Amino acid sequence: MEEVVTTATKVLLRESNNSNKVRLHGKLILVTRAAGQAEEFACLLKAKGARVLEYPTIRIAPPESYADLDVALKTLTAFDWVVFTSRNAVGNFVERLQMLDLDVSTVNFCRICAVGPKTAELLHDNGVRVDLIASNYTGEGVVAAFAGLEMTDRWVLFPKGDCARDVVIDGLLRQGAHVRDLITYRNLPQDKIPTQLVIALEERQIDCVTFTASSTVTNLASLLGEQRFAKLLQGVVIASIGPITSKTCNKFGLEVHVEPSEYTIKALTEEIAKYFDRVD
Incomplete structure (x- = not known):
């Protein structure tokens, strides 16, 4: 299927390209947004050099x-x-x-x-x-x-x-x-979780997991099982779009490392880049 990039996405990408494109170079980031909403987020992350693994935990x-x-x-x-x-x-x-x-x-x-x-x-x-x-x-x-x-x-x-x-x-x-x-x-929630994603989590290939709604957290936890969820995400950078989602992350035993002051995917992308700027 031909990829369609919205005007809004193109504008966001142009803005992102004004900064260092490779700030997230080589980082593998999991995007858990619903399928129809993940593209823009993935494009922003890729514009900063990240590799993106998309797994929508939500079905609308x-x-x-x-x-x-x-x-x-x-x-x-x-x-x-x-x-x-x-x-x-x-x-x-x-x-x-x-x-x-x-x-x-x-x-x-x-x-x-x-x-x-x-x-x-x-x-x-x-x-x-x-x-x-x-x-x-x-x-x-x-x-x-x-x-x-x-x-x-x-x-x-x-x-x-x-x-x-x-x-x-x-x-x-x-x-x-x-x-x-x-x-x-x-x-x-999705009916099942892809084997590729489970392997990537088990082998510690994923650098950062993003959550853009409380339901993305609860659905992934449900699919993996709560104990396994907390274990597999231990040591992984957790990026949450805002305080409500962060509270849900905490409920499942996750430490939130990234939370923007403005609750948008653009701000979340920038905060993820800033986080890795500091720790790398």
Whole structure:
């Protein structure tokens, strides 16, 4: 299949090429993101000289039922706000609107909140206006973004993944809002782990393992078995995209060596390079 590189990826690569291309020369880095989202991360790492082993620990699947979501989509004008905390939520939300022959522009009758600039960018690409972007790209950041707004008796639609935390729901309820949270996709683990990956871990070939969501941690731990997971990753550099994912790593006995202050793959890539600059 012909490789497709997005405009955003090309821009990121050009920026990366302005720095030392071989800062990660020869390092073998495991990327555990979902298959449809790993390419950009892998390209950034390769631009710095890394070798990349991709193993998506997540399969993105549709919800078990669309019934409640379809009702909400057909009555979008009843909501004051729609909150998106992931690009997967955006993609599946828009796809379902299209499946129902509903115009995506309908969502612009509501005000829209995005967890960060990447989620906002995808919304813009689909013709959706974004009114509020959290400055801290977490559920807590979303709640904080609403803190200065009048939310009493406002109706909020929260399309989410099945593994989403309750932080957004609880925070908005405390601010007086009514929240309708609906699952738009499920994070499922892969059925099995490739022999190549197990051998690479057992033979200590992998220099760094990256985790970009808590589910990437829990799914890999589930596939390997918790004790084996902790043993195989002992001594390997662990790179986490942010504090929530790092907390999950710690729960499974992993020490996190790299965590960027900005929770993006671009920042994570740069922090990985800085880490190896220091230790090499």
